[in-house]
Amino acid sequence: MKVLVAVKRVIDYNVKVRVKPDQSGVDLDNVKMAMNPFCEIAVEEAVRLKEKGLASEVIVVSIGTAASQEQIRTALALGADRGLLIETDEEVQPLDAAKLLKAVVEQEQPGLVILGKQSIDSDNNQTGQMLAALTGMGQATFASAVEVTDDRVQVTREVDGGLMTLSLKLPAVITTDLRLNEPRYASLPNIMKAKKKPVAVTTADELGLALSPRLKTLKVEAPEPRKAGIKVADVAALVDKLKNEAKVI
Numbered sequence: 001m002k003v004l005v006a007v008k009r010v011i012d013y014n015v016k017v018r019v020k021p022d023q024s025g026v027d028l029d030n031v032k033m034a035m036n037p038f039c040e041i042a043v044e045e046a047v048r049l050k051e052k053g054l055a056s057e058v059i060v061v062s063i064g065t066a067a068s069q070e071q072i073r074t075a076l077a078l079g080a081d082r083g084l085l086i087e088t089d090e091e092v093q094p095l096d097a098a099k100l101l102k103a104v105v106e107q108e109q110p111g112l113v114i115l116g117k118q119s120i121d122s123d124n125n126q127t128g129q130m131l132a133a134l135t136g137m138g139q140a141t142f143a144s145a146v147e148v149t150d151d152r153v154q155v156t157r158e159v160d161g162g163l164m165t166l167s168l169k170l171p172a173v174i175t176t177d178l179r180l181n182e183p184r185y186a187s188l189p190n191i192m193k194a195k196k197k198p199v200a201v202t203t204a205d206e207l208g209l210a211l212s213p214r215l216k217t218l219k220v221e222a223p224e225p226r227k228a229g230i231k232v233a234d235v236a237a238l239v240d241k242l243k244n245e246a247k248v249i
């Protein structure tokens with residue numbers, strides 16, 4: 001069974017994001033970029049399936065600028081077998097991403113497609129669900145445990161107030177939650193080996209699709225800066241403030 005993993009290049013989660021002065025978006029100049037953390041968890045899960053002998057090949061796909069090759073190489077260093085970049089300089093919105101991934105699913109015929117539950121840059125939480133709808137595959141979102149047996153996959157999902165366990169027929173789409181696994185670090189020998197693994201490059205055009213963004217960002221605003229705290233003289237003053245100002249007790 002082939003496993004297809006979608007990985008997105010986003011601003012590194014450690015970076016303090018700066019909004020552009022004209023509020024048209026986030027400043028990406030000279031900003032450290034990385035693989036979306038939920039996609040890293042997706043790669044780790046796919047590699048673990050391969051190590052258990054349940055997956056024959058792990059293919060990573062990214063849609064974005066040529067720079068997304070970096071994230072594909074990272075995934076290869078973590079244990080994926082080959083990569084595919086769908087290169088574009090245009091903005092990629094979830095529906096377009098899902099349509100492009102569907103075209104890759106048709107070419108590769110994976111038994112399982114693993115995506116992150118959400119991109120940390122745009123917080124969409126849409127692509128996996130749209131891909132499942134477009135392909136007709138079953139979907140299990142927010143996975144915190146995955147178990148493949150014969151022609152089915154059992155997925156534990158994190159839902160409000162507890163856990164839900166589903167059994168899906170393969171092929172299926174899974175999106176990862178934070179607690180699914182702890183991704184490994186790429187070792188230096190594996191980073192070197194990853195340089196030799198194949199990465200194909202294609203375009204939306206070659207896949208017979210054209211990007212058609214439907215959403216327009218009107219404005220991006222930074223959160224209000226946090227007000228400085230104050231020091232109180234004693235416990236009585238603290239209790240008084242909690243009671244009469246914050247009104248929490």
Ligand code: AMP
Nearest residue numbers: 006007063115116118119124125126127
């Ligand atoms: P989103 O729906 O944007 O929150 O993204 C959810 C997941 O879809 C991500 O974690 C990726 O696995 C996948 N995805 C979204 N956009 C892209 C992209 N441009 N390239 C590759 N995968 C993507």
